[in-house]
Structure formats: C-alpha cells, structure tokens
Amino acid sequence: MQALVCQPAAAPALFSAEGMVGVIFLLTVALxxxxxxxxxxxxxxxxxxxxxxxxFTGLAGVYYFLLSPFLAMMQLLIYVGAVSILIAFGIMMAxxxxxxxxxxxxxxILAGPLAFSVGALIFAALTVLGLKTQWQVFPxxxxxxxxxxxxxxxxxxxxVFELISIVLxxxxxxxxxLAQRGRN
Amino acid sequence: xxxxxxxxxxxxxxxxxxxxxxxxxxxxxxRRTVIGMLISSEFILAAASTNFMAFNRFLAPDPVxxxxxxxxxxxxxAAEAAIAISIMIAVYRNYKTIETDDLVDLQG
Numbered sequence: 001m002q003a004l005v006c007q008p009a010a011a012p013a014l015f016s017a018e019g020m021v022g023v024i025f026l027l028t029v030a031l032x033x034x035x036x037x038x039x040x041x042x043x044x045x046x047x048x049x050x051x052x053x054x055x056f057t058g059l060a061g062v063y064y065f066l067l068s069p070f071l072a073m074m075q076l077l078i079y080v081g082a083v084s085i086l087i088a089f090g091i092m093m094a095x096x097x098x099x100x101x102x103x104x105x106x107x108x109i110l111a112g113p114l115a116f117s118v119g120a121l122i123f124a125a126l127t128v129l130g131l132k133t134q135w136q137v138f139p140x141x142x143x144x145x146x147x148x149x150x151x152x153x154x155x156x157x158x159x160v161f162e163l164i165s166i167v168l169x170x171x172x173x174x175x176x177x178l179a180q181r182g183r184n
Numbered sequence: 185x186x187x188x189x190x191x192x193x194x195x196x197x198x199x200x201x202x203x204x205x206x207x208x209x210x211x212x213x214x215r216r217t218v219i220g221m222l223i224s225s226e227f228i229l230a231a232a233s234t235n236f237m238a239f240n241r242f243l244a245p246d247p248v249x250x251x252x253x254x255x256x257x258x259x260x261x262a263a264e265a266a267i268a269i270s271i272m273i274a275v276y277r278n279y280k281t282i283e284t285d286d287l288v289d290l291q292g
Contacts, residue, residue: 026187094273123206
C-alpha cells in the first residue's frame, strides 16, 4: 500500500506517550465531528453557533497535530473568538424570537434527503479520491517554525499580505456602510 | 494499534476535510435561514484549510506555504462573515425576516 502516507509508519503501544497522543487526537477528531453535526442539524440557530465554536476548537487541535501551533492559536483567535461571536451577534440582532425555533419548518419534502444525498455523494467521492491517489512525497527543504512564516510573509508573500490588509479594510468600511443604510 | 497512529497519516486528514466539506454542502442545501447558510459556508472554508494544512505537513517541500495559505483563508473568511452579517442586518430591517423562502422579491 504505497498510497497511504504515514510518517512515521510504526504504530505506538497504547500505554506509551505516543499512544496517549493518539488517543488525544481521536478525541480531537470526535470534537470536530460532534461540533459539525450540532452546527448543521440544530433546530435553534444559537445552538448551531455553539456547535460551530466547538468544531473550530477541535480544528485548532487538529492544526496543532499538523505541526503548526501558530495556526492553532490563530484558529482559536479568529474563528472561535471573532467569527463565532460575530455570528452570535448577528443572530441576536436579526432574528425574531419565534423564528429562532422555526429552524426547518415548512420546507419541501425533498430538501432533507436531497441535501443528505448530495453531501454523502461528495464525501464518498472525496474520500475515495484521497485514499486511492498515489501521493508523491517531496524532500523537505524549509522548516515549520513561526520565524519562517514571518519571513515569508514579509518577503515572498508581501504583496498578498498588503492586498489582504486592503481587503480587510474594505470589508470593515463596507460592513459599516451596509449596516448604516436604512437605519432611521 | 494502527488506530493510535492515525495522526501521522495523511488520509486521516483528507477524510476529515471531506467530511467537513460534505457537512458544509449539506447545510447549504438543507438550512432555511441565511445565518444557517453562513455557518455552513464556514465549514466549507474550514475543509479547504484542513486539506492545505495536511498537504503542507506531509507532502510539501516548503512547509511555510500551506500555513500562509490557511492564514489568508482565515482572513478572507472573517471578512466574508462581517460582510454577510451586515447584509443580513440590512435585509432584516427591510423584510423583518431572514428566511430564504421569504426573500424572493426578484423572482416576481
């Protein structure tokens, strides 16, 4: 089985440090899946946002396992700390109380099964693609540390860095203008 | 116990990304409100980030590129969420609802 890329390939014993790390990883993945299930299926939107926060917390753990503590922290700051709170504010400001519970009322019969089959089809196709492809491993040249990330942001990717700051500035101004319009 | 070595294997993360993507697409189709669809779109972006980080960890020669790409995806997602929420608030002021079935003026 050349297709499965494992580094290192040897499996650890259960009662060792590596084995405990494996157990923690399984718990993290369970957190991600549980949070996503709650976020997609909850009847009340507030619970969906709570599920979103749980899922993104777990995803930060997954990024930690992918050797990037920096992005794990950014995930916690930006997604859990900012985006989830923003969506919670949106729910508080723009949803009538009776509508929060409405969730999935009076939708057509087809919507649920159709959505499920589309999602299942995409999941099956992507999983087969990921498992069957012969991934080619290239020899590593750089390092994972945050210093290399910072250097790259200010040299190789400096143009993108400037552009993303302009995009964020425009998003702030646009959000202010849009939310201001029609208020009287 | 091969199960305990899953965190060192690339397919684990690819399956996780596919699962998040499928959840996002399911939510986009099944949800009735604009906020629910916004939450689902966050899952689709998170799936893309997970795949970038996984390939970055296992395959890429320079492990900085995937991290920076994920960072930019996070920034775009934050900007997108801010704009979407403000549009939603503007829509709510005019229609007093955020259910997608009620926002059909242009369909006639």
